[in-house]
Amino acid sequence: MPEGKRPEENGSGISRRDFFKTSTAGAVSTALISKQGMAAPGEVTKFGPDPVKIKLIVNGKGRGLKVEPRVTLLDALRNELDVTGPKKVCDRATCGACTVLMDGKPVYACSILAIEAEGKQIVTAEGLGSPDKMHPIQKAFVENDAQQCGFCTPGFVVACQSFLEENPNPSVKDIEEGLGGNLCRCGTYKGIREAVLETAAKGGIDA
Amino acid sequence: MPEFNWPESDRRWRIGKHRTRVDGPDKSCGAAEFTYDVKLFGMLYARMLPCPHARARVISVDTSAAEAMKGVHAVRVIQGPGTEIKWAADDIVAVAAETEEIAGDAVNAIKVDYEVLEHFVFEEHLDKAPEVNPAQEQTTGEPAQAFSDAKAQSEGYYGCGVVSHACHESHGHVAHWTDEEHLTVFSSTQAVTGLVGQFSEALEIPAANVRIICQNMGGGFGSKFSADRWGIECARLARQTKRPVKLMLERGPELQIAGGRPSTFARVKTAVDADGNLTGWDSKSWGTGGPSGTGSPPLPYVFEVPNRKHQHSSVPANIGPSRAWRAPNHPQACFVTMTALEDMAATIEMDPLDFFLKNISLTGVRAESYAEELKLGAQMMGWKRKWKPRGQNGDGPVKRGLGLSLHTWGGRGHQSNCEVLIHPDGSAEARVASQDLGTGTRTVIATVLAETFGLRVRDVTVRIGDSRFPASGASGGSTTVGGVSSSTRRGAINALEILLQKVAPELGVAPEELEAVRGRIRVKASPNRYLTWKQATGQLGVNPISAAGSNPGPGKLIDSGVAGIQMADVSVDIETGITKINKMVAIQDCGLIIDMLTAKSQVYGALTMGISYALCEERIMDPVTGRLLNDDMEFYKLPGIGDIGDLIVHMMTGPGYDERGVIGLGEPPVISPGAAISNAVANAIGVRVPYLPLTPDRVLEALEKGGAA
Ligand code: FES
Numbered sequence A: 001m002p003e004g005k006r007p008e009e010n011g012s013g014i015s016r017r018d019f020f021k022t023s024t025a026g027a028v029s030t031a032l033i034s035k036q037g038m039a040a041p042g043e044v045t046k047f048g049p050d051p052v053k054i055k056l057i058v059n060g061k062g063r064g065l066k067v068e069p070r071v072t073l074l075d076a077l078r079n080e081l082d083v084t085g086p087k088k089v090c091d092r093a094t095c096g097a098c099t100v101l102m103d104g105k106p107v108y109a110c111s112i113l114a115i116e117a118e119g120k121q122i123v124t125a126e127g128l129g130s131p132d133k134m135h136p137i138q139k140a141f142v143e144n145d146a147q148q149c150g151f152c153t154p155g156f157v158v159a160c161q162s163f164l165e166e167n168p169n170p171s172v173k174d175i176e177e178g179l180g181g182n183l184c185r186c187g188t189y190k191g192i193r194e195a196v197l198e199t200a201a202k203g204g205i206d207a
Numbered sequence B: 001m002p003e004f005n006w007p008e009s010d011r012r013w014r015i016g017k018h019r020t021r022v023d024g025p026d027k028s029c030g031a032a033e034f035t036y037d038v039k040l041f042g043m044l045y046a047r048m049l050p051c052p053h054a055r056a057r058v059i060s061v062d063t064s065a066a067e068a069m070k071g072v073h074a075v076r077v078i079q080g081p082g083t084e085i086k087w088a089a090d091d092i093v094a095v096a097a098e099t100e101e102i103a104g105d106a107v108n109a110i111k112v113d114y115e116v117l118e119h120f121v122f123e124e125h126l127d128k129a130p131e132v133n134p135a136q137e138q139t140t141g142e143p144a145q146a147f148s149d150a151k152a153q154s155e156g157y158y159g160c161g162v163v164s165h166a167c168h169e170s171h172g173h174v175a176h177w178t179d180e181e182h183l184t185v186f187s188s189t190q191a192v193t194g195l196v197g198q199f200s201e202a203l204e205i206p207a208a209n210v211r212i213i214c215q216n217m218g219g220g221f222g223s224k225f226s227a228d229r230w231g232i233e234c235a236r237l238a239r240q241t242k243r244p245v246k247l248m249l250e251r252g253p254e255l256q257i258a259g260g261r262p263s264t265f266a267r268v269k270t271a272v273d274a275d276g277n278l279t280g281w282d283s284k285s286w287g288t289g290g291p292s293g294t295g296s297p298p299l300p301y302v303f304e305v306p307n308r309k310h311q312h313s314s315v316p317a318n319i320g321p322s323r324a325w326r327a328p329n330h331p332q333a334c335f336v337t338m339t340a341l342e343d344m345a346a347t348i349e350m351d352p353l354d355f356f357l358k359n360i361s362l363t364g365v366r367a368e369s370y371a372e373e374l375k376l377g378a379q380m381m382g383w384k385r386k387w388k389p390r391g392q393n394g395d396g397p398v399k400r401g402l403g404l405s406l407h408t409w410g411g412r413g414h415q416s417n418c419e420v421l422i423h424p425d426g427s428a429e430a431r432v433a434s435q436d437l438g439t440g441t442r443t444v445i446a447t448v449l450a451e452t453f454g455l456r457v458r459d460v461t462v463r464i465g466d467s468r469f470p471a472s473g474a475s476g477g478s479t480t481v482g483g484v485s486s487s488t489r490r491g492a493i494n495a496l497e498i499l500l501q502k503v504a505p506e507l508g509v510a511p512e513e514l515e516a517v518r519g520r521i522r523v524k525a526s527p528n529r530y531l532t533w534k535q536a537t538g539q540l541g542v543n544p545i546s547a548a549g550s551n552p553g554p555g556k557l558i559d560s561g562v563a564g565i566q567m568a569d570v571s572v573d574i575e576t577g578i579t580k581i582n583k584m585v586a587i588q589d590c591g592l593i594i595d596m597l598t599a600k601s602q603v604y605g606a607l608t609m610g611i612s613y614a615l616c617e618e619r620i621m622d623p624v625t626g627r628l629l630n631d632d633m634e635f636y637k638l639p640g641i642g643d644i645g646d647l648i649v650h651m652m653t654g655p656g657y658d659e660r661g662v663i664g665l666g667e668p669p670v671i672s673p674g675a676a677i678s679n680a681v682a683n684a685i686g687v688r689v690p691y692l693p694l695t696p697d698r699v700l701e702a703l704e705k706g707g708a709a
């Protein structure tokens, strides 16, 4: 019952997530995706149902792994590669806790297959900075206490970084619209708003 | 014996300042490890099969297909044939497998036959409930007389449904048997110390063989005090498979079975005399918190109306059992009371600020604080300038309104033990088997330790989240900050005492004449005679100083009982029914504040969580199937960054507050938002929307019944 039961996207009554994740027959969940992304007609590579070898570039490092084609990028990062900054909260593209950058664009890692990410540059909160050498937005998160339990934080940090890249001088309204895709249960939004404004004021994400 | 107290205000270098949390960098860099992140060698992943029915009897369970699956290591029937299931999503079978995906496949392959039984999930309709348990009526004074003498009476119906805790990190554990008799459990818990006994009892091993670890946890809000049946099953799966097992709830069950706040509905009558003094209160309330119903909310809340009568009925329903939800019963009681009082103020055409102030003496011992806070809040909100009588604020479709509320809480520090170490190399360490829920527990302990030793916060180490450290209470009811700050302070004072005795001869004075300030041990009367901290600890030889501190203990370091007020400024679009928060003001006291930054964060967070239950979130039950309709985060709504408006927080500090000692803060500020926002909406649109959350459909429905044109 808790598995995806909401029809979405394809209008067939079977959600993309159902299609990928709940099928027990591996063959049905085989995705048709070329090494470079969605397949062009005529030149398809079939993956699965057994685990396949793929390579992910995570925070600048190439990492080989073997996963079933239905495994999400989030599960591959967390369970296979021990990259646990991105968190699993809704697992349904709602909360943003799993936000990572894929080729520079923010994506919900819970709603992308690991095999779709093959060859793409994946950046997580760990890739932006480390406790000794924080990225400006991470520093601003600390200074404005934009975190409590911290479970939404790594995803939020990545979302903020990419938001600031697009909006170097954001207004509060821009922030409210641009960062609406991440949720926090502890209620740290005020701190996050201030962290983003402060980062922008101090010279942005490259300062 | 040394004296145990907090430093005077001019001698607080660390306490009460805006200090960033010590684990902030780890959290914002994704380096903080949560239970959900723990991965051990050979670890299996567990999943559970939830029951699809709100009430049913298990007839048969067929796990053969699951057991035959490659990669499945264990299948355990949790509730087998004959068991009566009393709420949907309750766990029936647990499976451990090589991967999450295989565990999911295995769960899907299990076949369970149920005899579906009648259920009841819609407790708002009291007359339809199969079972209602009325409690004894409580009466004080002469309510009947008060109502017959009343100059004015007001009557209303108010209700708030069940909300889930909805922790970002779902409930769960990683269980690891280090040998056949020794169990280590990584838990997402509010009770590191408390879980030891729960696991040892259920698994029939000595408590001494159980170790609980929780370095970081992604929110609890009152729902994570228990090992839970699934935690015990996780440990059993691990024992059976001889492999570590991770079992984290999936989001659907998390929203249904891992904790909720009971609902409360109430019919209330109030009475005043000719001067606007509250004289009478009469309430009948009911609600549910699952199969065993719910306790009575404390009505009337805070205002001890002289003549009052209250009766509560507990209604059992087939929903997951409630758990303590931040300030148990207070948000509901506050909502019912403060809305009823605001309705009375509107009835007698009085500004509710004046009405509350007029009756403030009914709030008892904290009346002065409330009055001070209300006046301050009114200034910060611009209340007198902005407030208009109901439904008269705004000519277009968007109406504006103000609302207020007040609340109380205890928050006395719990039992806590701390071991403080001063190492010969100068490093200093506090060890407490407590946990940081995101409230800043680590930061508080570090601040107290650094203050006591005259060191910088970054020079001290805090170790928590491991049951091998000295026992400390569960984090519930705003008891942690008082508990750990006082046990740490006592331990640190004791440790420092030993150090001062050691170095006193070298400085040629008695130990009492020394103090630890700014990285030095110096002579109070002549500060230029000193040893650096490192020179001093260098004299310890090979063994560190180890000293203990406990709470309760000597000296006055903590207290209990706070007042707080909140005000909301909202805009309501009467065409769409959408409510927008413009601004909220929270004025809060909590005695001596250890770290101002994380304290304020508690209040901002509580306001945000309050906006959530006031405007967005609720469990929506399907009366036909008895299931939760919104069992995911798309439809179980939480507010986003654009929904909170301008939040203003002011902490009461200084004389009258600081000398009380430390008081907890997690609960109080989450109590008032529902009432304050509901009152603001009523003020804006001219009519009470009786339910929380104030969703657009409910606002429109209330308007249809009569309100702003
Ligand atoms: S976990 Fe991916 S968006 Fe929530």
Ligand code: FES
Pocket (backbone or CB within 6 Å): A147, A148, A149, A150, A151, A152, A153, A183, A184, A185, A186, A187, A188, B168, B218, B219, B438
């Ligand atoms: S800090 Fe806890 S969920 Fe955002």
